[in-house]
Amino acid sequence: MxxxxxxxxxxxxxxxxxxxxxxxGVAAIIRISRSGGRLSGRGRAIAGMAxxxxxxxxxFAAVLAVPGLLAARWQAREAAMMRESRRHLNMxxxxxxxxxxxxxxxxxxxxxxxxxxxxxxxxxxxxHPLAERGVDLSNVDATSGYFYAxxxxxxxxxxxxxxxxxxxxxxxxxxxxxxxGWEVETMTLPELDELVRGAAHVYxxxxxxxEPAE
Numbered sequence: 490m491x492x493x494x495x496x497x498x499x500x501x502x503x504x505x506x507x508x509x510x511x512x513x514g515v516a517a518i519i520r521i522s523r524s525g526g527r528l529s530g531r532g533r534a535i536a537g538m539a540x541x542x543x544x545x546x547x548x549f550a551a552v553l554a555v556p557g558l559l560a561a562r563w564q565a566r567e568a569a570m571m572r573e574s575r576r577h578l579n580m581x582x583x584x585x586x587x588x589x590x591x592x593x594x595x596x597x598x599x600x601x602x603x604x605x606x607x608x609x610x611x612x613x614x615x616x617h618p619l620a621e622r623g624v625d626l627s628n629v630d631a632t633s634g635y636f637y638a639x640x641x642x643x644x645x646x647x648x649x650x651x652x653x654x655x656x657x658x659x660x661x662x663x664x665x666x667x668x669x670g671w672e673v674e675t676m677t678l679p680e681l682d683e684l685v686r687g688a689a690h691v692y693x694x695x696x697x698x699x700e701p702a703e
Contacts, residue, residue, distance in 0.1 A: 570618040570619055571663075571665065571675070574617060574618050574634075574655060575675075576614075577613070577618070577635070578653060578654075578667040578673045579671075579673055580611060581600075581603070582671040582672075582673070583671070584603055584606065584609055584610040585667075586671050587608050588603060589644060595640075595642075595643045596639055596640055596644065596652065596669075598693060600630045600633055600635075601628070601629045604626065612624060612626055615632075615633040615634065617634020617655060617656065617657070618634075620634050634655060634657075635654060635655055635656060636654055636655075636656055636697050637652065637653045638651060638696035639652070639692065639694075640669070640691050640692060640693070641692065644669050648669045648670070649670070649684070650669040650684075651666045651668060651684050651685060651688075652667055652669050654681060654699060655699055657699055657700050658678050658701050658702050659702055662679070663675055664676060664678060664681055664699050685698065
């Protein structure tokens with residue numbers, strides 16, 4: 490039994506054998522202790538029991554680590570997608586800046602108008618990185634991954650005005666927002682809501698806010 494415990498302990502890579510090794514080791518030690526010296530192999534039994542216990546603990550720790558590893562992987566993917574979304578908004582902002590320069594600081598009434606310009610951004614920039622399907626370039630505003638809030642009046646220097654943001658917020662109620670100065674800020678939904686409400690009179694029509702993350 491002591492030898493069996495050691496052998497099964499050495500085969501730790503086979504599922505459930507570490508449990509068998511630990512059980513056989515305990516049973517062997519008890520049997521040897523009660524034999525009054527007639528049975529030997531106590532060292533092998535202890536080694537098999539120890540190997541079994543060590544690898545049971547290792548497998549248990551690995552199982553516990555899986556959720557954390559999956560969460561870390563998702564967080565890394567989420568961070569990469571957020572950076573990509575910011576890049577999309579930066580490209581949209583660059584095209585809007587050119588449009589405003591040609592139109593006395595007035596922004597386009599919608600994304601479709603911006604896309605129809607010769608300097609329009611890459612069509613992919615209107616698509617959210619997590620979108621399941623691409624953008625219909627004949628109906629950019631409806632199929633884009635971003636909301637656009639068009640100001641009715643020309644921009645003024647120093648305006649802190651949100652003009653475009655994601656249609657769906659990220660976990661933590663965070664959202665990337667293109668500001669009228671063409672910088673992209675990450676803020677919470679309540680912060681965006683406060684800015685939009687404060688500038689409600691500036692927009693051509695009431696802006697839509699992002700949906701919370703699922």
